Amino acid sequence: xxxxxxxxxxxxxxxxxxxxxxxxxxxxxxxxxxxxxxxxxxxxxxxxxxxxxxxxxxxxxxxxxxxxxxxxxxxxxxxxxxxxxxxxxxxxxxxxxxxxxxxxxxxxxxxxxxxxxxxxxxxxxxxxxxxxxxxxxxxxxxxxxxxxxxxxxxxxxxxxxxxxxxxxxxxxxxxxxxx
Numbered sequence: 001x002x003x004x005x006x007x008x009x010x011x012x013x014x015x016x017x018x019x020x021x022x023x024x025x026x027x028x029x030x031x032x033x034x035x036x037x038x039x040x041x042x043x044x045x046x047x048x049x050x051x052x053x054x055x056x057x058x059x060x061x062x063x064x065x066x067x068x069x070x071x072x073x074x075x076x077x078x079x080x081x082x083x084x085x086x087x088x089x090x091x092x093x094x095x096x097x098x099x100x101x102x103x104x105x106x107x108x109x110x111x112x113x114x115x116x117x118x119x120x121x122x123x124x125x126x127x128x129x130x131x132x133x134x135x136x137x138x139x140x141x142x143x144x145x146x147x148x149x150x151x152x153x154x155x156x157x158x159x160x161x162x163x164x165x166x167x168x169x170x171x172x173x174x175x176x177x178x179x
Contacts, residue, residue, distance in 0.1 A: 007031050023075075025062065028153045030074035039074045039119050043151065051151050054115050058091040060149040069154035076108070078148035079121035080131050082141040091145035095119060097134050110134055111140065 006016040007030075009129035016029040033040055039115035041052035043058070044087075045068075050059045053072060064070070082092055107123045107130065121142060123129045134140045 007034060008094070009064045015097055024148075024150070026073065026150065028065075028154055028155055029071050029073070031080040032071070032150065035120070036152075041072045041117060041119075042154075043072045045070060046085065053093075054117075056091075056093060058144065059146045060150050060151055061146040062134050062149075064150070067153045067155065071152050071154050072142070073150040073152055074119055075148070076120050076122040079119070079144055081109075081121070081123065082143035083132055086133075090145050091141050091149055093119070093144070095140060095142060097136050097138050097140060100133055105138045109131060111142070121151055123141045144152060 003018060005019055005022055007014045007022065009030050015022060015031050017025075022031060022035050026035060029040060032038055041053060043053050045064060046057050047138040048051060048064065050057050051064070051070060052058075056165060058072065079093075082090065087127060092107050093113060097111050099110040101108040101110070102125070105125050107125055108120055109123060110118065110120045112118055119120070120141075123133060
């Protein structure tokens with residue numbers, strides 16, 4: 001991979017940066033959905049360093065983008081199962097496991113928030129990690145560090161990818177944003 005990567009949309013430069021910054025600090029929803037595996041969730045501003053996802057306030061360590069339409073880019077490997085509140089300053093989301101998909105080196109855990117919103121997380125495929133994953137139907141809490149809480153502007157994205165959803169054949173669900 002290169003030390004600099006340019007992301008273009010419709011022939012226009014959207015962001016040029018290091019691979020790490022493209023992934024960890026995307027400039028908008030298009031870049032966040034283009035790079036890596038992320039579920040894009042509608043959120044509302046709840047202060048200078050926080051957003052609201054339903055009834056849950058999530059803190060971020062990064063400046064919030066301008067604009068009213070914001071999305072939380074939840075990257076699958078940044079969510080961790082929060083056993084025994086090991087992550088003291090992390091944001092927490094309660095959810096119900098809907099499916100666990102074995103993928104060799106990792107396990108993809110699909111879950112639903114209280115309002116039915118689908119999220120997923122990726123866990124290592126080790127025996128120890130498998131033991132921490134609740135069975136489908138069980139409740140769990142996941143943690144998201146404020147450093148990993150990525151909020152982007154919804155601009156440039158007319159059909160956001162809202163993540164991968166469980167089914168017998170994995171598919172990507174597209175949902176049109178209301179303008």
